[in-house]
Amino acid sequence: MNINNNVTHFSNMVDWYPWGEEAFAKARTENKPIFLSVGYSTCHWCHVMEHESFESETVANVMNKYFVNVKDKLYMTYIQLTSGTGGWPMSVFLTPELNPFFGASYFPPEDQYGKPGFITLLTRISDLWRTDPQKIKASGESMTSQLKSYIQAKPAGNQAPLDPVAVAAETYHHFVNSFDPVFGGFGSAPKFPTPVQLQFLIDYYMYNRQVSSRAADAQKALDMALFTLKKIAAGGIHGTSKYQNHIGSGFHRYSTDKKWHVPHFEKMLYDQAQLLSLYSSAYQITGEAVFADVTKDIIHYVSRDLQHDTGAFYSAQDADSSPSIGSSQKLEGAFCVWEESELVNILGPTDAQVFGIHFGCKKNGNVEPAQDPQKELVNKNVLAESGTIEDTAKAAGMTPTEVTRILNSSKRKLWDYRSSIRPKPHRDEKILTSWNGLMITGLVHAFEALQETDILKLAIEAAEFIYREIYNSTTHVLMRCYCQGASDIGGFIDDYSYLIQGLLDLYEVTFDENWIKWAYDLQEKQNELFYDTEDGGYFNVTKHDKSILVRMKEEQDGAEPSANAVSLRNLVRLASLLEEPSYASKAQETVHAFRLSLSKFPFAIPALVASFMLVSNGLKEIVLSGNPDDFRMREFQRIVSRVFLPNKLVSLAKGEGFIAQKNSVIKQIGVHANPVAYICDNFSCGLPIHDANALKKALSTDQ
Incomplete structure (x- = not known):
């Protein structure tokens, strides 16, 4: 089971078991359902549910008495299909045979707004289980059967070949229809940066810009991507930067509003990695300084706050932190937000006024109550650019040069204050192979754009760390993660595919063939462990993992591109570079394996559509x-x-x-x-x- 995002529940009263046979055997022996809780250690709402429910003696007593409690993608697929949503925390109830029968995301502790709270839900499920466990087991078996049918669905035979131009155009038009022309991004709140979607739009532009019948759509695709990247960079979702806009650098996970203003404050490595690639590409295409500045900003953040001493990168920084030394309670965003009085005390009244104009600060804070359900941001200001330097200069009665000087000075003072006075957020110090693979790619793309050797050095150090610490050069097996030593969990498909991609990228800028040799060894091992020899495509886990009911072949993108999309690109590149015809065949078989998705809902798999464009364009x-x-x-x-x-x-x-x-x-x-x-x-x-x-x-x- 994928445990790379576990919430650590050491301080609460629930009797937690790790995902594994010990928990399963206990559930079978005691005939109890399993409650599975999955989150990640820097997730704000995971912390909220832990604090509200798992640290409650009342809730813990019910959980320990009537359930076997396990913390640890099959089950996320179950939640998405049954509730229409996903996300963290993930809360799923399973039979002892591991069949899911109920699940959702966050549950409040008490009943509210006509919906049951967590303790009510626990009580009802335990009553139903004691009354008629066989009925629930039958329901779980039925759901697992439906999941298998959904996952293993195949397209009908004897169909015409897929038209890659039509598939890409349908994906493009979906994003056009959902694009926010005022604030960028797609849809309404909450808004995620969606790097996979933006990368598709940039690729779509590059493949179609010289085709007269599609040139206008291509330009529109690029414009949407660039506009969104600028809006994200100027918003509160962007930790403020010494290079560009704000203070602290890097990007928060997502925005609770449509304006990119108030984020959930966790920072994830995979977001930094993919956005690094995006801003680098934008700079290569346009030459606009703003994209180079944000590229440098992301590198500044990850090298300062997420890098291990000997290379590779940690997973995340927490959303919550103590507002001051000695505080007993952590609050969301405490490290990042400012009261107006603080700004005046640190900057002085004149500079604070100019700074406040530029970043939209208010005496009573600039966070709307709807974006602060826990009342943790009252009177706080989340910094987001409210206009240009010229706009601020006009409002303050100054020259742009004076405003620029004040803003730069203010940023330095606020960073010095924050880094020396405020306790830093918790850092998740797991080093995940997959996310480091994405970061290697992002750093290589940044090096290509900026040509700064220190950037390339970071990528090489990360790759060397993985080879040295998380890889067996004899068996060619990757481990899933490292935390004060390599884990004993074998790598999943995304670990192999993302790292192979990073190694191919490294070769292209260093010409060191050791990276290609390693990429080839990993691709061979990936094919051995994960490839579906009957129908093509790659399973998420190996056939040896007996804790998984259904071996999924995932094509839909989430916060990261699907491993099959990345694998398809890797196969095409390796097939050509090493003249491996079997890899070219596997690439074609992988496209066919996901024909149904490509033909029915390509907008849900933009990374795979982008890889399909690569296959068709060559x-x-x-x-x-x-x-x-x-x-x-x-x-x-x-x-x-x-x-x-x-x-x-x-x-x-x-x-x-x-x-x-x-x-x-x-x-x-x-x-x-x-x-x-x-x-x-x-x-x-x-x-x-x-x-x-x-x-x-x-x-x-x-x-």
Whole structure:
């Protein structure tokens, strides 16, 4: 079972068991239902439910008497299908045979608004179980059967091939119809950054911008993505930055309102990683400084607050923290928000006034009651830009230069105060293989955009940490996570696919073939452990995991791209780079495995649609040859890196080595005395390019 996001319930009164046979055996022996609680250690509402219910002696007595209580994706799918929603915390009731029969997310402790509270729910379920357990077991078995049918559904045979243009267009139009033209993003509150959706829009632009019949839609796709990225960066969801807008850096998990103003304050590594890729791509495409600034800001945050001493990155920072040293109760956002009186005391009245104008601060706070149900943000201000520097200058009767000076000075003073006076939020110090794979990719993309070697060093250190601490180089098996030592939980499909992607990205900017060799070994192991040899695609867990009722093949994106979408890209890249025809076959089989989803609801799987676009458009391979230490060669490499193309594959031709052993074209090209580049499409390479300006011109026409 996936336990990477467990809430730690050490301080409460519930008799918790880890997901495993000990708990299952107890449930069978005592004929009790299982209550499964899943969250993550930095989740605000997980903390709320823990404090309200799990620390209550009354609630704990009921739970311990009538249930076997387990903390630990099958069950999230169950909640999504039965309630129409998902999210954390996840609360599911299971039979001793692990069949789900009831579940939802957060439960308040007491009845309210005509809905039962947690203790009422526990009592009713325990009464039903004692009265007729067989009826509940039958219901659970039926639900599991329905889940299996849903998960294992296959498209009808003898259908026409999928039209990738139509699939991508349907996905694009879905986002057009749900786009918020005022504040960016999609739909109304709450709003998530949805990196997967924004990345699809950017990819859609790149694939369609030169097709006359689709050029207008392509531009609209890019405009929606860029507008949203700017709105997110200016909002309270963005921890304020020394580089750009605010104080503290990084991005919070999501916004409780449609304006990106009041966030839930946890910060997750996977958000930083994916947004890092997005802002880097936006800068490569547009050259606008705002996107470079936010890229630097994210790197500043993760390297300062989430990096392990010897490489790799921790999982998250908590939403809640103590408002002051010695406080007995933690509050949401306490580390991040400000009262007007604090601003005056720290900044002085004049600077506080200017700062308050720019960031929308008010005497009684700027958080609406609807965004503060726990009354933790009363009189507090969440910083979000209310206008431009010029707007603030006009309102304050100053010049833009004076305002800029005051804002920069104020940010430094507030950061110094916050970092020295306020207790920092709890940091979840699990190092997850999958999320670090995403961060390696994000850092490589940032290096490509900014060409700063320190960024690349962070990516290399993270990869080396995983190889050293969480990987068995003899068996090629990854572990799921590390926390003061590697866990004994084998990696899941996302651990393999995300890391392979990161290693492929690392190779393309370093040309160190050790990364490709490792990626190949991992892909072979992933195929062995997870590939569905009958119907294509990858299962989430191995066939050896007996605690899972149904081996799912997930294609829908959540906070992260689906592992099958990432695996599809990896297969295409490795198939070409290493001339592995079996990988090309697996790529086609993976597309077919998710034909039903691609044809019926592609908007729910934008990452897979983006990978499908890659398959249908093919790779643009750029092969360089020459001495890597030659300054002219480094200029070639810089030019290639600086260009964003979603289907770009870069390699260095060598006369020998791991790639040359497998790729006849690269072996044939060999090492040239002077730098040369070949641009290849659809297995056909153009004439050699010997001049840096000519290479830049050739790539600019592609971009």
